Amino acid sequence: MKLGVVGLPNVGKSTLFNALTQAGAQSANYPFCTIEPNYGIVSVPDARMDYLAQIYHPQKFTPAQIEFVDIAGLVKGASKGEGLGNKFLSHIREVDAIIEVVRCFEDDNITHVDGSIDPLRDVTTINYELIFADMETVQKRLDKALKFQKTGDKKFKVEAEACQLILDELEKGNFARNIELSEEQEEIMHSMFLLTDKPIIYVGNIAEDQVGKNDLPVLQPLLTYAAEHGSEVVTISAKIEEDLAGMDEEEKQLFIEELGIGESGLSKLIKKSYSLLGLISYLTAGEKEVRAWTITKGTKAPQAAGKIHSDFERGFIKAEIVAFDTLKNDCNGDMQLAKEKGLVRQEGKEYVIADGDVVLFRFNV
Numbered sequence: 185m186k187l188g189v190v191g192l193p194n195v196g197k198s199t200l201f202n203a204l205t206q207a208g209a210q211s212a213n214y215p216f217c218t219i220e221p222n223y224g225i226v227s228v229p230d231a232r233m234d235y236l237a238q239i240y241h242p243q244k245f246t247p248a249q250i251e252f253v254d255i256a257g258l259v260k261g262a263s264k265g266e267g268l269g270n271k272f273l274s275h276i277r278e279v280d281a282i283i284e285v286v287r288c289f290e291d292d293n294i295t296h297v298d299g300s301i302d303p304l305r306d307v308t309t310i311n312y313e314l315i316f317a318d319m320e321t322v323q324k325r326l327d328k329a330l331k332f333q334k335t336g337d338k339k340f341k342v343e344a345e346a347c348q349l350i351l352d353e354l355e356k357g358n359f360a361r362n363i364e365l366s367e368e369q370e371e372i373m374h375s376m377f378l379l380t381d382k383p384i385i386y387v388g389n390i391a392e393d394q395v396g397k398n399d400l401p402v403l404q405p406l407l408t409y410a411a412e413h414g415s416e417v418v419t420i421s422a423k424i425e426e427d428l429a430g431m432d433e434e435e436k437q438l439f440i441e442e443l444g445i446g447e448s449g450l451s452k453l454i455k456k457s458y459s460l461l462g463l464i465s466y467l468t469a470g471e472k473e474v475r476a477w478t479i480t481k482g483t484k485a486p487q488a489a490g491k492i493h494s495d496f497e498r499g500f501i502k503a504e505i506v507a508f509d510t511l512k513n514d515c516n517g518d519m520q521l522a523k524e525k526g527l528v529r530q531e532g533k534e535y536v537i538a539d540g541d542v543v544l545f546r547f548n549v
């Protein structure tokens with residue numbers, strides 16, 4: 185599961201990517217600094233895991249992970265080959281969700297490709313390029329469907345109708361994922377891997393001296409736009425986060441207090457990215473290892489067990505489960521006590537695993 189960092193050139197994408205991954209990608213004050221994508225793996229912060237580690241002092245500590253891809257900047261006309269154009273749109277096609285970086289910081293020394301700070305104009309520019317690229321994809325599919333409709337196969341008629349509907353909505357500026365479709369049409373839509381079918385989080389990249397301030401006027405249009413399109417905004421100063429990422433823990437704490445920023449914007453962004461992908465974690469805890477296992481929402485117990493080992497799925501008998509909050513609040517993290525109190529549930533094959541379930545699988549092969 186990958187998230188792509190997307191936006192205009194020179195808005196702080198690589199700076200944010202470096203803060204997230206500490207991968208040391210090149211970032212500099214000129215447009216199109218990044219050409220080839222940079223990839224990096226990031227651990228998902230989880231206070232529940234930290235708590236379990238304090239209880240178990242495990243030999244191994246394995247948090248959930250997600251991958252970020254730093255993609256080259258897009259400009260107006262990219263879908264028609266402007267800037268570095270179509271090639272970069274294809275890098276976006278590879279990812280499962282989009283982190284769209286929007287420049288909100290004023291700094292006369294940092295070039296803005298469109299000459300001024302205007303977050304709403306910028307998101308509109310980027311999103312229209314995504315929409316235009318999608319329109320091209322759907323048009324191609326529509327042409328094909330219309331051609332094959334002559335064969336009399338009803339499948340192509342349904343396909344052509346769906347494509348026409350999607351095309352009309354895209355033309356109005358709507359994102360594919362927000363179009364109301366029947367189940368059958370939805371399936372056709374997903375099969376085209378449209379860019380605007382991917383969920384988006386907007387990152388308002390603010391200046392150092394804007395950090396910790398509420399109701400920044402520069403953010404308001406972006407907040408409204410995001411809300412109207414069913415997305416969230418995370419505000420971050422990528423520059424500060426990059427500096428923070430390079431510090432040791434003590435230095436970092438001092439700096440965070442000085443800035444008055446509480447939880448780092450970065451951990452907020454990583455957690456939101458994880459749920460944007462539709463992912464949740466179940467936990468296993470013992471002296472050997474405390475570990476978060478990544479599953480998609482709605483996964484049943486045997487398939488979740490299969491993440492650990494295919495034998496666990498094949499020979500699944502039952503899952504012994506206690507919700508993390510119950511374990512912490514009612515049993516001080518003591519699994520034995522949870523058992524004695526009858527708080528550990530026995531769940532079967534149809535049980536849908538919940539986020540934060542602490543699990544022990546019973547299996548037989």
Ligand SMILES: Nc1ncnc2c1ncn2[C@@H]1O[C@H](COP(=O)(O)OP(=O)(O)OP(=O)(O)O)[C@@H](O)[C@H]1O
Binds near residue numbers: 196198389
């Ligand atoms: N919040 C911020 N405040 C001030 N300067 C920033 C901020 N975020 C990034 N910058 C600066 O903006 C410049 C461009 O950053 P970066 O290289 O990360 O952009 P980019 O979006 O990756 O660009 P490209 O599309 O060219 O790859 C750098 O000089 C960086 O230090």
Ligand SMILES: [Mg+2]
Binds near residue numbers: 198199210211217256
């Ligand atoms: Mg870059």
